[in-house]
Structures are given as C-alpha cells and as structure tokens.
Amino acid sequence: MNIRKKVFFDIMLTFHPFGKQLNQFLEEYELRRPEWAIFYYLNSEPQLMLSEIGQILNFDPANVTRAIKYLTKINLIEIQPSSSDRRKKEIQITTIGQQTFEVLQQKISQFEEELVSGFSQEELEITHRTLETIRHRLLEKE
Template sequence: MSFHNGFFHHNLQFSRSFTKKLNEQLAKVDLFHSQWLIVYYLNQYGRSTLVEISNYLDVEKPTVTRTVNRLEERKLIEQIPGKDKRERRIQLTELGERTYQEAKKVVDEFELQLMSGLAEEDREVTLRTLLFLKEKLKQ
C-alpha cells in the first residue's frame, strides 16, 4: 500500500473511531458529536445563521437544520429575530452555555488522554499537516 493510500485510509478509520469514542464521552452531558460541533461553533462565533454553520462544518444545510432543531427542542439554542424574516439566526441559551462548559471539560479530558504520550513536536507536525491538507481541499 502506498503512503498516501495508507495515510488517508488510516485517517478515515481514525476519524470514525474518534467520533464513536467521543460520542461515548459526550453521553455524560447528553450530547452527540454533531450537536457538540454546533454548540462549540456558537460558543466561539456567537449568533449565526444555519448557512454560516453549514459552511463552517462543511455539511449540507438540511443536516445542520435537523441537528439545530434537536438542540432547540432541548432549549440549548434559541432563534433570534433578524432583519430578514427568511434568515434564521440562532444563539446558545443560558442552558446551552452551561452545557457547553460541561461538554468542554469532557472533550478536553478525552483529547488530553488521547494525546498523552505523544511528543509535543509530533503534535505540532500533525496539526500542521492536517491544516495544510485542509487548505488544499479548499482549492
């Protein structure tokens, strides 16, 4: 198997395993990975539209809409009236902010445990590699 075939194959396997294990951890705060991504985004960037979230996550808008609806049912996010009635802006509620804080602790602990034993230099090279490949995909 050539390097690039092995690299990308293992990357896909890692991504699936990571998501599965992260879902197990996020269950402690009653979230799924897909919900965490949106809660995280809203915490980082504030009020946003479904299109902005969809573009950031690089997923289809209907997928984001379904997840946002579930978060809204759970009172973690709320709609904010906009200038244009067709535009749906959302933000975290107080409960959503508290859930973010709890989930962030769970995610940080999981990620730190996963990265333990990996040299700082290797972490930096891995991050640079992923960011480089991500940029190439945008071209």
C-alpha cells in the first residue's frame, strides 16, 4: 500500500476510536459530539454567530438549531433577546454550563495530551496543517 493510501486508511481507522473515547467523556454530561462541538465554540468564541459556528463545523442549520435547543434543555446555555436588536437573540453560557465546560475541557485536554505526548511541536504542526488542508479540500468538493 502506498503512503497516500496509508494516510487515508489511518485517518479512517483513527476516527472511530477517538470518537468512542471522546463520547465516554461526554456521556457523563448527557452530550454527544455535535453538541460538544457547538458548546465548545460558544465557550471559546462567544462573539461568533450560530450561522458562523455552523459553517466552521460544516453543520447544516437544522443540526445547529437542534443542538442549541438541547443545550438549552439541559441548562448549559440560555437564549435571551438581544438588548440592541430585538430581531436577534443572544446565547449565554449558564453558570452550570461554564462549570461543565471547564471540567470537560480539562478531561479532554488531558486525554489529548496523552495521545500526542512524545511528538515534537514541529510534528504536531505538520500534522495539523496536513489535516487542515485535507479537510478544506473535502469541503470544497461538497
């Protein structure tokens, strides 16, 4: 098998066990990966609009809406009318949401650190750039 085929085969083989491990952390908080991804961006980039988050994650608007409703239902976020524009709504992380995010982020960061320990900064940067380029090329084909 040539190296190009090996790369894609390895990506495919890596995705499932990584997702399975991640789900184990999330299940404790009644979350799945789509909700976690949106919740992560709401915490990390609070100025982003939902449509922007959907574009970044390549989620269709219905999935974003569904995730937002679920995050509201489990009290991690709340939606309030915008003080500056009544047509818009602002999403705020609740106190429970902030605490949940901090605990989950710490657990996931530790897990990720274990996975990449022993790799140099340069190796990680090359891997990141390579995967990012592949992802962008895939998105261009949609």
